[in-house]
Amino acid sequence: MRVGLDVGGTKTDAVAVDEGGSIVGRVRLATGWGADAVVGTVLEAVAALGMQSAVTGRPIESVGIGIPGQIEPGSARVVHAVNLGVAELDLAAVVGPRLGAPIHVENDVKAAAYGAYVLHGGSGSMAYLNLGTGIAAGIVSDGSLWRGARGTAGEVGHISVDPSGPLCRCGQRGCIEALAGGGAIAERWAHPGALPVRDVYDAADAGDGNARNLRAGLARGVAAAVRVLVLTADVDAVVLGGGVTALGARLMGDVSAELAASAEASPFMRSLHLEQRVELLPAGSPAAALGAALVGASTGGPVRGAAEALTRG
Amino acid sequence: MRVGLDVGGTKTDAVAVDEGGSIVGRVRLATGWGADAVVGTVLEAVAALGMQSAVTGRPIESVGIGIPGQIEPGSARVVHAVNLGVAELDLAAVVGPRLGAPIHVENDVKAAAYGAYVLHGGSGSMAYLNLGTGIAAGIVSDGSLWRGARGTAGEVGHISVDPSGPLCRCGQRGCIEALAGGGAIAERWAHPGALPVRDVYDAADAGDGNARNLRAGLARGVAAAVRVLVLTADVDAVVLGGGVTALGARLMGDVSAELAASAEASPFMRSLHLEQRVELLPAGSPAAALGAALVGASTGGPVRGAAEALTRG
Structure with a gap:
């Protein structure tokens, strides 16, 4: 199970993606303001996903986070996420140990691009x-x-x-x-x-x-x-x-x-x-959260599978 | 030995590239006008290269031709090469049998881009x-x-x-x-x-x-x-x-x-x-001819080798 989050200025969208690339869980909640509140939002979103029936009890392989800011290359360090009130935040260091899974952080537009590509046929x-x-x-x-x-x-x-x-x-x-x-x-x-x-x-x-x-x-x-x-x-x-x-x-x-x-x-x-x-892109599309889940997942992944599963479902 | 040609509106530049990626021969001559004359220029350039001491007697693995026109995807067919007086020309069909080597045709700007990249360090x-x-x-x-x-x-x-x-x-x-x-x-x-x-x-x-x-x-x-x-x-x-x-x-x-x-x-x-x-790009650079030789060569090739050889030489 891979988790992907799109942490936006007002809302956070989170999805759980199974081994076949299908979205099996999704939650949306308000994003907090400032570094601590953003961390809280991420933890809350992952917890809420975990309570969904198709997700409960399945281990989380990776958590991808799309965020509107600059990501320092090769790190999970966000800088200048002005819409979130975040000057600097190392999400892997802060969130990783709490979730017990590798964290990948991606610029939100790049995450959405990757998700939209998957949804578009891959x-x-x-x-x-x-x-x-x-x-x-x-x-x-x-x-x-x-x-x-x-x-x-x-x-x-x-x-x-x-x-x-x-x-x-x-x-x-x-x-x-x-x-x-x-x-x-x-x-x-x-x-x-x-x-x-x-x-x-x-x-x-x-x-x-x-x-x-x-x-x-x-x-x-x-x-x-x-x-x-x-x-x-x-x-x-x-x-x-x-x-x-x-x-x-x-x-x-x-x-x-x-x-x-x-x-x-x-x-x-x-x-x-x-x-x-x-x-x-259709209104309410999970592109950014899906992209965040897939683009940096350490295990690679079935891009086409996800597209097919979503097209079928 | 790979041969690359940059067939320009007025001049044709041709190089021979050895297995290590070094340019070992080069000739420049005037380009003929019209399809038959362009074919003649290509044959003449390859013949002239073959007479250079470092090239003589070594078999030609492939001939790449950079040309200012549209190349039909997946073919060696040039269309609308207006600066050469060529409406349509299948270089592989016409030139290939005469040279006894596979022919690859590339748009001249793309060939020059590839050659410039190699010369730039690859x-x-x-x-x-x-x-x-x-x-x-x-x-x-x-x-x-x-x-x-x-x-x-x-x-x-x-x-x-x-x-x-x-x-x-x-x-x-x-x-x-x-x-x-x-x-x-x-x-x-x-x-x-x-x-x-x-x-x-x-x-x-x-x-x-x-x-x-x-x-x-x-x-x-x-x-x-x-x-x-x-x-x-x-x-x-x-x-x-x-x-x-x-x-x-x-x-x-x-x-x-x-x-x-x-x-x-x-x-x-x-x-x-x-x-x-x-x-x-330095004046007189062989970028386009070098790129034509390397970019479509069927055997892949030592891109970095070429750059190093040129930097050394």
Whole structure:
């Protein structure tokens, strides 16, 4: 039995994966704030999973933890997990002895990329584009996560696609994230609310000019990220996930229209069939937790098995 | 003995590589125009190599041919090699029987990427960014060429980085190639000459406003391509090659200044140390011919051996 956790800024999603790669248990709970509370959340999630009937009494081989922060290469040490109130935390050292299993820690977007790849069939190549407060991607090819040389593979959010575009928090102008990041849009919209990007969409539908600009920028930024991923890494598919994708078909419609417009203008872009290569991760998908369970599991694993089991079930 | 050829629009470069991976013979000759003449050039180059003392009498295990065109996947069939006047040509079928060796055909930029990687030390990850008439890159990681799903990996030239930028021949606006491609610059400069980009540099030095704009756009486009390659694929190094790099230090100075400016504006960009990751392929490097010899060779091969041999020699 492998356990995988997706420790998010507000919620933690945990799954138990059996030897055949099937998800046999799942729990979701609120994430605590700060290093101690995050550790508490991890322990609580694993305990809650252990009480599920299909999981009880079966030994835990490994625990994979996906977390929104930088992971020091070759370690389970998280730094700068600002959304969790964590400056620095060695999860293996703190959590490992309590759970009696090897701990693997993975950046949350990379974990989600790996899980989405498994759910997508576990073959060929795929980019997972996470549209959340920020924007980043993970690339998986032939069953392996592309890690890159220094941990910045997939950081497409900070590619500038418009020198006259809005200022990005990174200091550049017209970054994909400045156009399409949930945080940047919320800041420029400046109306408080639980889901500012949905407000923007609603206000745009009601004719608000500022909202229309923000909404157009979002589609433009996402389409640019899709083009960057296909033209650089030539992945078979780009799967969109993250909080902003709660907009579902409204977002996909805008992104498709943007990709169709560039295909209309350019025979070369048309030949790439980008519209057909973009997909939405289903709402409530356990991709990140599943990916965390599988990607760093010391024993390797039946990637295709998991995909088949999930497709069947 | 493996033979590798880089069949360019004007010149063909051919090398013979021994079992240890060392280059033991090299010839350069003019490339013929049209399918028959290209076949003639290939045969002539191999014959000329065979007359060099270190090559004479040693059997040819394989012949790799790098060529500026699309290669049909899994074949040695070239299509749309417009710079060679070739609409379609099956090099294996035509040349193979005449040379009595297996023929492997590779896109020229991908061959150069592989060769540059070997010359660069043959470890880690590297992107080769070819600055010629057009702009394209090849990515090599852990000794393998990243081929992508449909043959467009590394086509960073057609990523738009400025919606108000110049129209690209592909139909989009502000593509990296529209800013920095030798063909696009020559077209906008519109003064006939052997090396229009050098004319542009000279005229910019002499104060010509149009030339200064074109020169600034070239640096901006190259810097954008470097950022795209590092932020998407996170390669250790980006090696610049191709006809435009004949500008040497003048080009590198401009590109470094452009990268320094974005590092100045953005702590995130500064953390990537892009200036230190960009290098120039030495003038006259046999990268493409060497890559053609090694990348598709049926017997695999001592990649590191080649690098060491070349470094020693």
